[in-house]
Amino acid sequence: xxxxxxxxxxxxxxxxxxxxxxxxxxxxxxxxxxxxxxxxxxxxxxxxxxxxxxxxxxxxxxxxxxxxxxxxxxxxxxxxxxxxxxxxxxxxxxxxxxxxxxxxxxxxxxxxxxxxxxxxxxxxxxxxxxxxxxxxxxxxxxxxxxxxxxxxxxxxxxxxxxxxxx
Numbered sequence: 001x002x003x004x005x006x007x008x009x010x011x012x013x014x015x016x017x018x019x020x021x022x023x024x025x026x027x028x029x030x031x032x033x034x035x036x037x038x039x040x041x042x043x044x045x046x047x048x049x050x051x052x053x054x055x056x057x058x059x060x061x062x063x064x065x066x067x068x069x070x071x072x073x074x075x076x077x078x079x080x081x082x083x084x085x086x087x088x089x090x091x092x093x094x095x096x097x098x099x100x101x102x103x104x105x106x107x108x109x110x111x112x113x114x115x116x117x118x119x120x121x122x123x124x125x126x127x128x129x130x131x132x133x134x135x136x137x138x139x140x141x142x143x144x145x146x147x148x149x150x151x152x153x154x155x156x157x158x159x160x161x162x163x164x165x166x
Contacts, residue, residue, distance in 0.1 A: 041109055051102045054095035057088050060104050067111040068125030077145060078103055106150050113154060117161045132156065 040046060055063075064074055075082045078100050088094045096104060111124075118124040128141040134156055135143060143149030159165070 038112065041105075041112055047105055051098050051105060053101075054098060055101040055104050057091070057094040057096070060096060061089070063104060063108045063111070066115075066121075067107065068121045068128065069107070069111075073141070077107060106147065107144065110144065110150060110153060110157075113157050113161075117157050134159075 064071075067074075069077070071082055071085055075085050078085075078096075080100070088096075111121075114124040114128070115121055118127060128144075129139055131137055131139055135152060140153045140156065143153050
């Protein structure tokens with residue numbers, strides 16, 4: 001299991017468009033080169049600017065489709081109703097507030113790393129729904145509702161990736 005493996009998400013063009021838009025809004029230097037989803041997730045300053053600007057529903061939808069989470073789980077993570085999520089989907093050019101954008105990016109990071117550790121989304125989702133003694137006998141999925149829990153899940157994924165089992 002190699003955490004450096006490139007995980008093809010199929011939406012690098014969308015990421016490149018976001019980079020250009022964020023660069024224009026915040027007047028930061030940006031090259032016109034294509035940026036990958038993995039590059040986006042590893043560029044913390046770009047993430048900060050993207051969160052401030054807000055994540056568009058179309059980008060969220062691509063992140064959502066790349067994740068193992070259901071609409072009900074996404075609504076729960078974002079602390080909104082599933083009806084609100086559906087309404088946002090129907091609005092033209094809906095942009096999430098920064099608080100929601102930050103959570104979306106956090107979950108994108110977890111999903112990207114989890115998919116690389118487990119090789120398949122199905123295996124990753126199975127792990128997320130399995131009680132872990134290392135995580136206080138909780139399911140990793142239950143910990144993703146806040147930033148501290150997300151960090152615990154990321155640390156556990158890193159231990160698994162490195163072959164360190166507790």
